[in-house]
Amino acid sequence: MWFRAALYGALGILTALLGAAARSLIPPGLAGSIGAGSVGNILGILATSMLAVTTFSLATMVSAYGTASTTATPRAAQLLIEDTTAQSALATFIGAFLYSIVGLIALSAGAYGDSGRVLLLVVTIAVIVLITVTLLRWIEQLSRFGRVAETINLVESATRKAMQHRAREPWLGGAPFRSPPATAMPVAADAVGYVEYIDVEHLGRLSIEHDFDLHLNVLPGTFAAPGRPLAHVAGEGLDASALEGIREAFVIGDARTYEHDPRYGLVVLTEVAVRALSPGINDPGTAIDVIGTVVRLFTGWARGRESKQDEVAIAHPRIFVPALREADMFDDVFPSIARDGAALREVGIRLQKAFAALDDLDCVNFEDPLRRHAREALSRAMDALPFEPDRAAVAGAARPKLVDTGPDEA
Template identity: 55%
Template sequence: MMSKWKLSLFRISRRMWFRSTLYGVLGVATALAGAAARFVLPQGLATQIGADSVGNILGILAASMLTVTTFALSTMVAAYGSAATNATPRASRLLIEDTRAQGTLATFVGAFLFSIVGLIALSTGIYGDSGRLVLFGATIAVIIVITVTLLRAIEQFSRFGRLGETVDLVEKATLKSMELRAEEPFLGAMPYTGSVPDTSIAVFAAAVGHVEHIDIQRLDALAEAHRLTVYVVCQPGTFATPNRALLHVMGTLHDDQRAQLIEAVTIGGSRRIENDPRYGLVVLAEIGVRSMSPAINDPGTCISVIGTCVRLLLRWDALACAQRDEKVQHRHVYMAQLDADDLFEDVFAPLSTDAAGSLEVNIRLQKALAALCAGCSASTREAARHHADSSLERALRTLSFAQDRQKLRAIHALEQQRAQDAASRRTFGSPAPTR
């Protein structure tokens, strides 16, 4: 997990104003760079090339870029509302932080500021003939950049905020978070799988919110300095309250040390996907649940979300199986890894509950969970079997048509048998049966 200051810089870089400010400063600097060219380039060259027309070009550019920037911003705001309505409000943050959309808007803002500053500088006469030549060349380059950006924006804004695009964004963000966590399952701390010692001292949260970041390096430094052993009993995304222990400590603990330890756990108002892969699965499940509401009733979207979650969970299973021994960097801190059953609970509990009355969705759920039952890790197989059985039980209590219940039972038995056969072939290396 990245350090606290790196995480802060990362989040600042994802703010919409950051890229626009950066591109705006670049545009202003480019417009003013021509003033220094008067001392380098020969006089009279600008007249031969026709750089005197740069003022007219900049005027057209300034007027058009103001309109295009306003249109792009209104399109993005409409896309945020569409994603919140059609998908889930929790997915809007990913659209707001999308670097492609931010880059498009920032390019238009930078081009607008470039043209405005260029016009102002031209009116003051600071360029001279050589400076106008440089400004003319920079203007041509800016026009090329704008043209390429506009062509890309046509494709981008035609899909931006749509349900399928939003699901893809959530999937990519969740996969990246999973891969980062798989590199350090214990965040560089010592692993522990059991319960904390009974004689340990609990350190409770000082605020109400979700755990956004755990500074393991800071905890290790404090533990080493005060001769402590720290057990982290929370994960990024854990809901913290003043009566919820986030840490357990072995050793003599004073009040000032307790305050220093709890400051290493950052608590915020909302969860973030970048270091909380479970939250990505929660967002996907919310999209699937919303699609099954009576007002929408779109089983196809729910089925698509199930397929997305299966891809992510199979990838997580593969990463867990390929996991090498993690290099322990912080030997005074102990932490548990993510539990596979929690990942399954985040996805399949809400989906199977809200889609219990839909036969087609339940069939896909059984097939999806059967695919996960053939995973390579025992925890994945156990969690998948548990949720396959519980999903079947929910559906049988909800479906009113007897033939639907009979069909779902048969599919459940068939898919579980296939999963068991696939797991056996993987374990013993026997060839697949021929037909």
């Protein structure tokens, strides 16, 4: 956030100084005819108002971050901090404040002259128009900034982008995973944290340069530790520099990120639903909203994988990368919601309808996890609901194909 604000501030200072540098381009008699002498009063009003608006906006943003952390989940606050509309609004206000302050100082020092005042007035009018447009957008943003529904939408958008990227490159540009040979050498992490990014392109260049095959054991979002191999390398004559180059391709940080880790977005959405189902909040409507959001994401994932299946390019055939497993993605979401919402009739019904909607996609990779989670959710509801009509309603919402137990599974 500081970079955008600093950039706008620098532009404001340069713009204010532009009038002094370009005053020779303005005809001398034009200043009096258009009332350029009033620009000092305008800049004074602008400086005072922008300082107040900046302080108010910053306080509002900090309050929104705290609200999102307490009502949704702390893991979603980062998306609010990275929101470009909020950053642009705050940066615009800071830039306008610095512009007006520098303009007043230069005006008091006599740096402009009559001709420079004309250019300063024109630029000030343009700055006022920019501030007005920004304020209108900011007012619209404040009406929903930090609210639970808006936070869910932000997490959904970030998760969808990560899913779409992974659908285009299910193996991150490498080849489908295969087990390493017994002679392969493990490459352990040299730090403790979460894998945030894997530079497969860098690994591909190394594999050609040093003549080896690399079998990845981790994906972005995996917890790494020195005793856990990041990958196994199969090759001869690998020196320490090659192994260090392999480690450098794995970016390890303190926390998971949304960009390359679709499962993290699903985990954050689940946290929002679980918090809403807690006795202290008791908001099943938010949990139902999250269930619908997850169905949209999985629907997009299934369609994206199907449409991109024939377009997947293997840019680095010697780097073998595991794909995301749909069973793991389902495990990130449904067990926790089914557990905490088991005693709520409406949540149980919505879960079964969600399973039925995903079953309608006819995605082969969804079949087994759908059956397992539909049965588990129904079993939890039957145990937790004391009222027989409630149990009947949840059971009636379940699709028999998903929850019926066959003779070999009884």
